[in-house]
Amino acid sequence: MVTETLLEAELRRVAGSVPDPELPVLTLEELGVLRAVHVFGPGRVEVELTPTYTGCPAIEVMSTDIERALHEHGIPEVSVRTVLSPAWSTDDISAEGRRKLAEFGIAPPRPQPTDGGPVPLTLSVRCPHCGSTDTELLSRFSSTACKALRRCVSCREPFDHFKEL
Template sequence: MVTATPARPRTAADVRAVVAAVPDPELPMVTIEQLGILRDIRVAETGRVTVDITPTYSGCPAMDAIRADIVAALGADGVDDVEVRLVLAPAWTTDWITPAGRRALRDNGIAPPHSAGSERPGPVALTLAVRCPHCGSPDTRELSRFGSTACKSLWACRACQEPFDHVKAL
């Protein structure tokens, strides 16, 4: 005779580990945690899970896919009562990309953004050059303000002649 094992209560840390591993659909080499869009997770006594995410910019078309991926990942882990909320304030900034996320972008041929400086008072830093993620040369030029997604621009390296995406600093 087989008996059903009762579901174990989920802690916020358990749930966060599952959600943090969800890849970004437009930048699959980084997770939503590494990208900095995973904001908060709450687990109610009833077992209901609420996940707060912040889009990289308002109107980001990937948010519906991210919401569905979070629900699917938690469902596969036995969590069926899930609410995913979009939190627009404070607005996302590229400063929220983790060092591991920046490395993953660079390792996959995408130039990570410079710090947007939102955490520091003072003058706003300008991006005068973007280092090529392939050869490291600063001798690059912007080909198009818009790349493969609206949050990236298209650049080319004059040294190695390779095109690459650059995540825009916001």
């Protein structure tokens, strides 16, 4: 394991503070998609980014945004490389990220079962509006690939749930 230099740590903070293009309340660091920042020479940096879903169209915007942020920080040569392994999981979303999602009206993902596959639907998802755990699934797929659509039985509000992956 190569240790991160002070400069790499600083650049990681810059790249990590870029907001997610589809969920701007989250930063890329909180989403857990920023894997590493390597400095290869003066002004030459490579960033490793992992997609949430294989088909996630946001990854291209994320790359451009990271490049812009690092250019503004004085790094002229930035390349963003997509890495698949180890696969991203909703467990990579930080505690702060989960708190922000709930505040934004999106139920955060539940912790993953250890045997893989979809989380059993018996585990309750809390309504981000009224806090009730009496909620029901409307559709496993919602406005983006990473979300499911649910409805709160108590307050009747529909809401997005960041589904477990």
